[in-house]
Amino acid sequence: MQIKFVSNVKAxxxxxxxxxxxxxxxxxxxxxxxxxxxxxILEILTDYDGALEDIPQWCEKTGNQFIGLDEDEDYYKFYVKKLT
Amino acid sequence: MRCYFDHAATNPLHPDVLETMMPYFRDDFGNPLSLYEMGTKAREAIEKARASTAALINAKPASIVFTASGAESNNFALRGIAIAKQAQGKHIIVSKVEHHSILNAARFLEKSGFVVTYLPVDKYGTVDPEVVRSSITKETTLISVTHASSEIGTVEPIKEIAKIAKENNVVLHADGVATVGNIPVDVNELGVDALSMAAHQFYGPKGAAALYIREGLRIVPLIYGGIQEGGRRAGTENVPAIVGMGKAAEIAYSEMSTRMGHAKGLRDRIIKALLDIPNVYLTGHPDNRLPNHASFVVEFIEGEAMLLMLAMKGIYAASGSACSSRALKSSPVLLSLGTPTALAQGSIVFTLGDDNNDEQVDYLLREFPAVIGRLREMSPFAKGWQ
Structure with missing residues (x-):
């Protein structure tokens, strides 16, 4: 899956x-x-690298929208929109 | 007669606490992570205990992380918060009257590249909030000060220190092992960001303790593994002990003022009588101290000798902290008050509890002066004084 970078998402x-x-x-x-x-929209802050693969996959499996991720200094911000 | 005057070391288990724990050893022994009914029961019991423990300190249940000891909670707080905040700075502040679980964790951080300031205290062991203020630098991320020392009983001005920490955007952890369950502790009123506590200090079981972590404060886990405690403290939960901690917290909450009144009455009798003996001095603050805590230094003799002679009479007390009295060295806490090394050797601590009564105190006050007299007769140091 292609990782999509976003910024200024309002969660x-x-x-x-x-x-x-x-x-x-x-x-x-x-x-x-x-x-x-x-x-x-849910924002998840995590520094766990495995999330880069797991969160988009979880969204695909559950039918929710993975909006994308933003990078802070030492952690990621993932954005997920609830569809189901 | 057996007189247990060492409640700062540990407390007996409250009978109701034991009764509440028993089903979780025998019938409801399931792993809280298991999905079937036995697991659900254990999980619900832990959450009930979390709510009671949180209520004892006026916190939200989600801010309580169960651990296995007060020492673990202190290590978790100091290392977990300092490391989580290291990108902002690597300076932490602790007082000189901290328990070894704070001091040694601070030394570990020092070896790992952190800078640590050890705050001095006055002759009563009190930290001056203004010294805390002047010790803060741009690099400071964490301050840890004990709420009360179990060695000298002095209650520290945490509320004032919390204001200073907040003004400077620094996290404040307090070691509440000696206070939680023994005096009223309200994390919101105190203004702390993190607080350690241990169940066996308020008639709960050993092996259950907790760290309060204010919501939103990041902490690096001390133990990695499973998803227990929201991923903050891995390891299959000690369900009976945690359930016991919850019950002990409920009882402590409802019986707080009765317990405090009972202990204080006995404490004041001991302090008044022992200070009438020549060359016996109170350690810690005369007024602002734990209600169950009477600590002294006795000149010309050693704490260990007093403890052994008292034990032969069925009287159990401590000399310094439970850990340092086994190390046969002067208490760093007493030395930090400016107590001369020779005098610090004569430390003795009586800590009272629900199971003590006036008859036991009468017995202590009859036997202890005789023990002091006998040891002084043998002491080469006492000769000059006489």
Missing amino acids: DVTADIVYMMCPMHLLKLDEMMKKIDKGQ
């Missing part, structure tokens, strides 16, 4: 899991997506 909810290892990025993503409404 509705943020989950900060910087320094948390695998599989916290997927568990937190699942937990937060259950909490937000359809159409809302």
